[in-house]
Amino acid sequence: MQPIIELRDVGLRYADRLVLDQINIHLHHGQFAALVGPSGAGKTSLLRLILGLHTPSRGQILIHGKHPVDGQVPTIAYVPQLETVDWNFPVTVEQVVAMGLVRQGNPWPWLRNHERQAVQAVLAQLEIEHLAQQHIRNLSGGQQQRVFLARALVAKPAMLVLDEPTTGIDPRVAETILHLLADLNQQGMTILMTTHDLNSAANHVPWIICLNQTIVAQGTPEAVFTPIVLEQTYHSEMVVVQHEGMLLIQQRPHGHSYRDLIPNPVIGEVLNPAMENPIEPAFRTAEL
Numbered sequence: 001m002q003p004i005i006e007l008r009d010v011g012l013r014y015a016d017r018l019v020l021d022q023i024n025i026h027l028h029h030g031q032f033a034a035l036v037g038p039s040g041a042g043k044t045s046l047l048r049l050i051l052g053l054h055t056p057s058r059g060q061i062l063i064h065g066k067h068p069v070d071g072q073v074p075t076i077a078y079v080p081q082l083e084t085v086d087w088n089f090p091v092t093v094e095q096v097v098a099m100g101l102v103r104q105g106n107p108w109p110w111l112r113n114h115e116r117q118a119v120q121a122v123l124a125q126l127e128i129e130h131l132a133q134q135h136i137r138n139l140s141g142g143q144q145q146r147v148f149l150a151r152a153l154v155a156k157p158a159m160l161v162l163d164e165p166t167t168g169i170d171p172r173v174a175e176t177i178l179h180l181l182a183d184l185n186q187q188g189m190t191i192l193m194t195t196h197d198l199n200s201a202a203n204h205v206p207w208i209i210c211l212n213q214t215i216v217a218q219g220t221p222e223a224v225f226t227p228i229v230l231e232q233t234y235h236s237e238m239v240v241v242q243h244e245g246m247l248l249i250q251q252r253p254h255g256h257s258y259r260d261l262i263p264n265p266v267i268g269e270v271l272n273p274a275m276e277n278p279i280e281p282a283f284r285t286a287e288l
């Protein structure tokens with residue numbers, strides 16, 4: 001089956017600075033993937049490449065097997081980081097969601113009936129229809145995230161791309177947003193999100209892409225969330241434990257060894273053979 005998105009040996013430079021290198025990713029219909037990596041790893045830059053907002057310095061990006069034309073990628077909807085939004089802009093929830101509609105042939109600022117119905121339907125789907133006339137500034141972080149999710153969904157995209165959807169909201173609300181994304185994925189939506197929350201990604205997202213300028217590893221959480229892959233990604237020692245069926249990931253405290261902290265080291269093996277120091281197969285992890 002043809003991937004929705006395919007990146008072939010993609011590189012990106014800002015001026016003379018290499019930000020992304022040798023990026024190879026396939027995302028198929030129905031996948032739910034998280035892009036993780038430290039600040040400055042190039043996660044947002046990679047999303048912007050996929051959205052057609054940057055041109056790769058090398059390699060190819062194919063959407064449904066084709067090159068995006070003129071930066072237009074109509075079937076992929078974007079949910080921005082909340083902190084990049086101007087909350088003083090005078091708009092209601094309904095107006096924000098309507099911005100997601102492709103409003104061909106309607107130059108007026110008010111909505112036609114079918115447009116209002118589409119907005120109402122997506123607000124109901126995300127259980128925020130009661131907020132339609134509220135100013136966006138007056139909402140909680142979780143409600144704001146749902147509004148921008150609604151704006152993305154109203155255009156009926158083939159795929160959602162979200163930049164840090166759980167940043168800046170409390171852990172309980174972040175959990176509900178991840179459940180919402182998992183529900184959308186169950187209904188067939190393909191999703192790619194960036195996150196700094198490794199524990200949520202490990203326990204809610206079935207496919208993980210570890211990035212630090214290049215792809216360090218990609219695979220299931222159990223396969224890629226290993227101390228070695230995490231150290232290669234973050235350049236910092238991490239502890240991975242399994243507890244009651246969950247993966248728990250934490251920065252390694254100073255003065256402890258893995259032997260003290262990990263009763264059952266987790267095993268991983270989906271690695272990037274192109275890396276300078278290819279990561280050893282997983283069974284080596286247990287020897288640390």
Ligand SMILES: Nc1ncnc2c1ncn2[C@@H]1O[C@H](COP(=O)(O)OP(=O)(O)OP(=O)(O)O)[C@@H](O)[C@H]1O
Pocket residue numbers: 014019037038039040041042043044045046
């Ligand atoms: N438009 C730009 N021009 C020049 N450099 C940029 C530009 N955008 C990003 N960068 C640089 O490229 C690198 C990757 O940035 P990017 O925002 O993609 O990282 P990130 O992984 O999303 O980081 P974070 O987790 O902090 O959001 C950073 O060093 C950043 O300073």
